[in-house]
Amino acid sequence: MQGRGWHIWVRRGLFALLAAFVLAGLFNAFGQRPSTAQASSPEADLKIYAPTRVRGGLLWEARFTISANQELKQATLVLGQGWLEGNTINTIEPSPVGEASRNGSLSMDLGHVPAGQRFELYMQFQTNPTNVGHRNADVQLQDGEKLLLSVHRTLTVFP
């Protein structure tokens, strides 16, 4: 054992690395705890409650809360490509009145939201295990064609 006294320190160092990795996981470095992002405009407020980091296979939810400060005749939520690329949408509740592609983004027509009312949209996702990477997941709120506000978000998928 002479001359091998340092071996134990190598093992302890590697163990500390492992512990740091697990601790990082415990503190959400690799998902999937949801976080809140919000934006406001004179017409409406938008709050998004969803994870920004997920792992392949995970089931997760995104909740969009629209609070109308003024009447929204045709509230429209536009989701960037990162929300859809490699993610299966299991369900959207309540179902949008209509869906369309708007310059590559998913546009969902949510209908009429009276002033002072709140509209909550729930989307359930599952991440495809081969969908690894960091993507733009911006959200825009429009009233018809008029842009009211936008929230910049990203979605990171760990291998």
Place this chain on the structure above:
Amino acid sequence: MDVVIRAALMYFFLLFLTRVVGRRELSSLEPFDLILLIVLGDLIQQGVTQSDYSFTGLMLAAGTIAIMQTSVSWIGYRSPGKAGLVLEGEPIVIVQDGKCLEQNAKRERINPAEVLEAARKNGIGSLDEVEWGILEPSGEMTFIKRSG
């Protein structure tokens, strides 16, 4: 985050389970035990990783189990008395001076025929040759022969 918590909870539950089922079950690996082991492994996997198919999830779950196991082993090493008793149990004397201690054997659900079988596996023909027969925390039976 939650995969780490689930893996840690699973570890504590398995520790509790192994302490509850007793060492008789731990020492044997009959065909039915093997099937139960596979079923248990599958159930554990479902509970810990759930729908997570990622390599990151695997590293977090396996890393958590490794840390838990090392920590428990370290606690047992540092405090062999109380912690060792809780985490690993203590040796139980089954045979003393050639006589099977029925009270202890009954507590571990071991019948005299099984004690004799364990003795034969250790190259001992009769319990008269045995001074101490001990059921170790691992579930294995060890024998100390009479001197002379």
